Amino acid sequence: MPTTVDTREERSGVVTGLPRLLLRSEGVALLAMAAVLYGRQRQSWWLFVALLAVPDLGLLGYLAGARAGAVAYDLTHTYLPPAVLGLGGVLGGSGLAVSVALIWFGHIGMDRALGLGLRYPDRLRHSHLDG
Numbered sequence: 001m002p003t004t005v006d007t008r009e010e011r012s013g014v015v016t017g018l019p020r021l022l023l024r025s026e027g028v029a030l031l032a033m034a035a036v037l038y039g040r041q042r043q044s045w046w047l048f049v050a051l052l053a054v055p056d057l058g059l060l061g062y063l064a065g066a067r068a069g070a071v072a073y074d075l076t077h078t079y080l081p082p083a084v085l086g087l088g089g090v091l092g093g094s095g096l097a098v099s100v101a102l103i104w105f106g107h108i109g110m111d112r113a114l115g116l117g118l119r120y121p122d123r124l125r126h127s128h129l130d131g
Helices: 008-012 017-040 045-051 054-064 066-076 080-092 095-113
Strands: none
Touching: 017 045, 017 095, 045 095, 054 066, 054 095, 080 095
16 A cells, blocks of 8 residues: 655645745736836825835734734735725726725735735734745
């Protein structure tokens, strides 16, 4: 009967190898695309720099515990909220809303490029990218 090697890394869901490289590359691509599209909005680059870290305010949820922190962080680091904001900005003719959505996408891309993913509620550093 053949045996299989069951390492902790395999069991924990850690993303390694080519999938890890591809996920980080997607983050770089998202950040680059967001920055280029933001530049076409003709908004101030100071606004981009000033708002780039704002989604990390979701980390304040950890003051209420691991579960609340993971939910708050994930809500500010998933694509749905900036997509809704950006779509609303396009449909409503608000260049500022589109610009803020692009900054938000840029932040998410930057985090993904650095290997930071959506959080699980068991501990601060457990994400969908690092197991």
